[in-house]
Amino acid sequence: MSSRAEDTPSPRWGTGKPTINDVARLSGVSKKTVSRVINRSPLLNEDTRKRVLEVISELGYVPNPQARALALRTNFLIGLIHDNPNAQMVLNVQQGILEALQGTDFEMIVRPVDRGSAAMLDDVRHFLQRQRLYGVILLPPISENDALARLCDEAGCRYVRMGSAELDDADHMVASNDREAVRAATAYLIEQGHRSIGLIAGPHGFRSATERRQGFEDALAEARIKLPRSLIAEGNYTFASGLAAAEKLLDLSPRPTAIFASNDEMAAAVVHAARQRGVDVPGQLSVIGFDDTPISAHIWPPLTTVRWPIVSMARSAALKLLSGIGESDSEVAEPSMFLSTLVRRASVAPAPNP
Amino acid sequence: MSSRAEDTPSPRWGTGKPTINDVARLSGVSKKTVSRVINRSPLLNEDTRKRVLEVISELGYVPNPQARALALRTNFLIGLIHDNPNAQMVLNVQQGILEALQGTDFEMIVRPVDRGSAAMLDDVRHFLQRQRLYGVILLPPISENDALARLCDEAGCRYVRMGSAELDDADHMVASNDREAVRAATAYLIEQGHRSIGLIAGPHGFRSATERRQGFEDALAEARIKLPRSLIAEGNYTFASGLAAAEKLLDLSPRPTAIFASNDEMAAAVVHAARQRGVDVPGQLSVIGFDDTPISAHIWPPLTTVRWPIVSMARSAALKLLSGIGESDSEVAEPSMFLSTLVRRASVAPAPNP
DNA sequence: TGTCACCTGGAAACCGGTGTCATACAAGTG
DNA sequence: CACTTGTATGACACCGGTTTCCAGGTGACA
Numbered sequence: 001m002s003s004r005a006e007d008t009p010s011p012r013w014g015t016g017k018p019t020i021n022d023v024a025r026l027s028g029v030s031k032k033t034v035s036r037v038i039n040r041s042p043l044l045n046e047d048t049r050k051r052v053l054e055v056i057s058e059l060g061y062v063p064n065p066q067a068r069a070l071a072l073r074t075n076f077l078i079g080l081i082h083d084n085p086n087a088q089m090v091l092n093v094q095q096g097i098l099e100a101l102q103g104t105d106f107e108m109i110v111r112p113v114d115r116g117s118a119a120m121l122d123d124v125r126h127f128l129q130r131q132r133l134y135g136v137i138l139l140p141p142i143s144e145n146d147a148l149a150r151l152c153d154e155a156g157c158r159y160v161r162m163g164s165a166e167l168d169d170a171d172h173m174v175a176s177n178d179r180e181a182v183r184a185a186t187a188y189l190i191e192q193g194h195r196s197i198g199l200i201a202g203p204h205g206f207r208s209a210t211e212r213r214q215g216f217e218d219a220l221a222e223a224r225i226k227l228p229r230s231l232i233a234e235g236n237y238t239f240a241s242g243l244a245a246a247e248k249l250l251d252l253s254p255r256p257t258a259i260f261a262s263n264d265e266m267a268a269a270v271v272h273a274a275r276q277r278g279v280d281v282p283g284q285l286s287v288i289g290f291d292d293t294p295i296s297a298h299i300w301p302p303l304t305t306v307r308w309p310i311v312s313m314a315r316s317a318a319l320k321l322l323s324g325i326g327e328s329d330s331e332v333a334e335p336s337m338f339l340s341t342l343v344r345r346a347s348v349a350p351a352p353n354p
Numbered sequence: 355m356s357s358r359a360e361d362t363p364s365p366r367w368g369t370g371k372p373t374i375n376d377v378a379r380l381s382g383v384s385k386k387t388v389s390r391v392i393n394r395s396p397l398l399n400e401d402t403r404k405r406v407l408e409v410i411s412e413l414g415y416v417p418n419p420q421a422r423a424l425a426l427r428t429n430f431l432i433g434l435i436h437d438n439p440n441a442q443m444v445l446n447v448q449q450g451i452l453e454a455l456q457g458t459d460f461e462m463i464v465r466p467v468d469r470g471s472a473a474m475l476d477d478v479r480h481f482l483q484r485q486r487l488y489g490v491i492l493l494p495p496i497s498e499n500d501a502l503a504r505l506c507d508e509a510g511c512r513y514v515r516m517g518s519a520e521l522d523d524a525d526h527m528v529a530s531n532d533r534e535a536v537r538a539a540t541a542y543l544i545e546q547g548h549r550s551i552g553l554i555a556g557p558h559g560f561r562s563a564t565e566r567r568q569g570f571e572d573a574l575a576e577a578r579i580k581l582p583r584s585l586i587a588e589g590n591y592t593f594a595s596g597l598a599a600a601e602k603l604l605d606l607s608p609r610p611t612a613i614f615a616s617n618d619e620m621a622a623a624v625v626h627a628a629r630q631r632g633v634d635v636p637g638q639l640s641v642i643g644f645d646d647t648p649i650s651a652h653i654w655p656p657l658t659t660v661r662w663p664i665v666s667m668a669r670s671a672a673l674k675l676l677s678g679i680g681e682s683d684s685e686v687a688e689p690s691m692f693l694s695t696l697v698r699r700a701s702v703a704p705a706p707n708p
Numbered sequence: 709t710g711t712c713a714c715c716t717g718g719a720a721a722c723c724g725g726t727g728t729c730a731t732a733c734a735a736g737t738g
Numbered sequence: 739c740a741c742t743t744g745t746a747t748g749a750c751a752c753c754g755g756t757t758t759c760c761a762g763g764t765g766a767c768a
Binding site: 060062064065066067069070075077084087088090091094095098105107108109110111112129130131132239265268269271272275276294295297298299300 | 414416418419420421423424427429431438441442444445448449452459461462463464465466483484485486593619622623625626629630648649651652653654
Binding site: 384426 | 744746747749754755
């Protein structure tokens with residue numbers, strides 16, 4: 001029909017949908033009044049509200065979120081920025097966030113990033129500037145990156161970091177007490193008579209790794225057990241790295257009688273490596289992991305591990321965002337510290353007699 | 355300043371950001387011309403374009419996506435609707451979709467739903483109506499729900515279903531050839547001398563379950579092996595259900611010498627159950643799974659399994675959405691059928707001599 | 709009854725882009 | 739030279755909500 005078309009994506013919505021004007025006309029009030037009904041303004045005649053609501057449901061009117069977003073200068077989107085340490089964890093976090101968003105107008109958009117990439121910060125900056133999200137949630141391990149938090153500040157974007165460390169800043173952080181949880185787990189091994197306990201630490205520079213390692217050392221120190229350097233191996237939270245670390249520990253002589261791995265992937269690798277060389281778990285080797293991911297229950301023997309309430313933490317992080325960080329009107333503060341607990345399964349047995 | 359404030363969420367963006375008007379003023383052209391530059395309109399003087407681009411980069415101008423969305427009646431959001439069958443799979447799909455969205459203005463929002471819930475369809479309907487997404491991608495197993503596809507049609511929302519069946523409708527579907535892949539996997543077991551092979555089927559009513567079962571039966575029929583009913587157990591793709599099914603099969607006498615499980619979770623359960631009752635895998639029992647999720651490589655022994663190119667499929671599904679389904683101008687059709695392949699690991703051995 | 713504070717609701721502006729159409733100007737054409 | 743054709747640009751309405759500002763109506767109170 002038109003003489004020439006400029007190149008634009010073809011629209012699709014907005015043809016048959018009723019607008020706020022239709023509602024206003026049919027209920028005999030102004031747009032503004034309808035808007036007041038939608039936004040639950042308290043200064044509003046009860047009869048008017050009812051009438052408008054009737055028309056709304058009759059017409060099946062749904063306010064256009066784009067228009068709302070434009071007018072309100074908020075886009076009702078929460079971002080989840082993560083660099084996938086573990087699929088189950090990411091999905092649990094998504095679940096927690098979505099639980100918090102339930103019943104609100106907010107939605108979640110997901111942004112995986114590449115921790116290793118040099119362009120990571122620029123990517124995120126670009127992302128934040130373009131999308132102008134209401135706020136973002138940062139997942140460990142990338143949440144430990146302070147530059148990222150500064151970036152959010154600069155971009156004027158609210159944020160909450162999930163972590164496994166002490167709270168530096170309760171307004172922007174939700175954390176679990178990894179150190180204490182690992183101390184308790186290690187103490188449990190010691191209780192079972194183990195004296196030669198190997199540690200597969202997390203990657204250098206990660207707060208969670210440090211916390212877990214400290215918890216481990218706390219327990220040994222309490223029991224006055226010395227920790228030779230050789231009993232410490234490092235992995236980067238992947239199965240492959242755990243395998244290498246486990247092999248190193250299992251080749252020691254004398255072999256440790258127990259190993260604490262800083263996450264389940266690496267603990268699974270320990271079990272894997274042990275089986276490969278005919279070492280019986282838990283008969284000759286006890287193993288404890290961390291995370292309580294499904295794999296810990298599915299392998300044989302099922303892993304004793306530390307469960308951290310990741311879904312609750314994520315939910316709390318999202319609520320914290322929505323309740324307006326640092327704004328004085330947040331009535332009930334969301335909890336910021338969560339307790340992890342030891343889940344006892346079959347991968348731990350009393351230490352064999354020498 | 356104002357005498358009274360109505361209750362609205364506090365805005366946060368839009369205070370300091372340069373707008374298209376700023377760019378227009380500073381480069382001495384009209385808004386429309388700036389808009390043309392942004393949208394890469396071809397009818398545009400090269401010098402003007404350069405000048406505007408300079409001003410844009412100088413100002414650090416970023417177009418407001420909400421305003422664009424409103425004007426274009428499209429919100430540049432792709433929805434992923436899934437009911438979590440498996441964390442790794444969901445995450446792989448997210449990765450594939452995001453790869454496809456890379457460099458476009460689109461973002462992905464995630465919507466997990468509860469397959470069991472009666473309110474599921476209403477939830478989704480409500481979600482689609484409210485968000486007015488550009489399009490959605492449906493993941494199995496929920497993608498097999500025809501009512502859901504109809505819902506998308508009614509809501510005027512583009513969609514692509516990912517599946518494991520034949521293509522009913524290549525415009526709206528991306529699929530893998532499960533049947534053939536399972537046939538090949540089963541044939542491999544037969545090649546290894548197995549004659550008594552158990553099947554842990556997927557849940558009744560699921561297309562993927564049917565396809566895989568048929569592939570299994572195809573292979574047996576080819577080799578003229580009879581399949582007694584007792585060798586078929588059913589699970590619902592969870593570890594727990596796999597455990598129950600595995601126990602049933604392992605308690606048979608004579609015991610099957612191999613088991614094909616319709617996904618890795620259930621295959622892992624078979625290994626788990628076997629170990630529990632001292633049956634050696636693969637010495638006394640060979641196992642094959644399906645999906646090639648990480649657990650298949652991490653348990654001992656590592657599982658032989660069928661890998662389907664889920665990331666590529668998801669990427670293709672997203673590209674299919676973006677390229678405008680059913681619109682005549684889609685130049686190169688996205689591939690719709692993907693081939694799954696057998697990954698041979700240590701869980702299969704030749705059948706023991708009776 | 710007059711004054712005033714307090715609700716309520718309408719008109720118009722606004723959020724920040726894009727579409728339509730008109731216009732100015734250059735080049736091609738018979 | 740008048741007339742079409744085509745290119746580059748601008749004015750202005752519009753997307754569908756929200757907000758500002760103001761006026762009319764109401765009840766309380768002197």
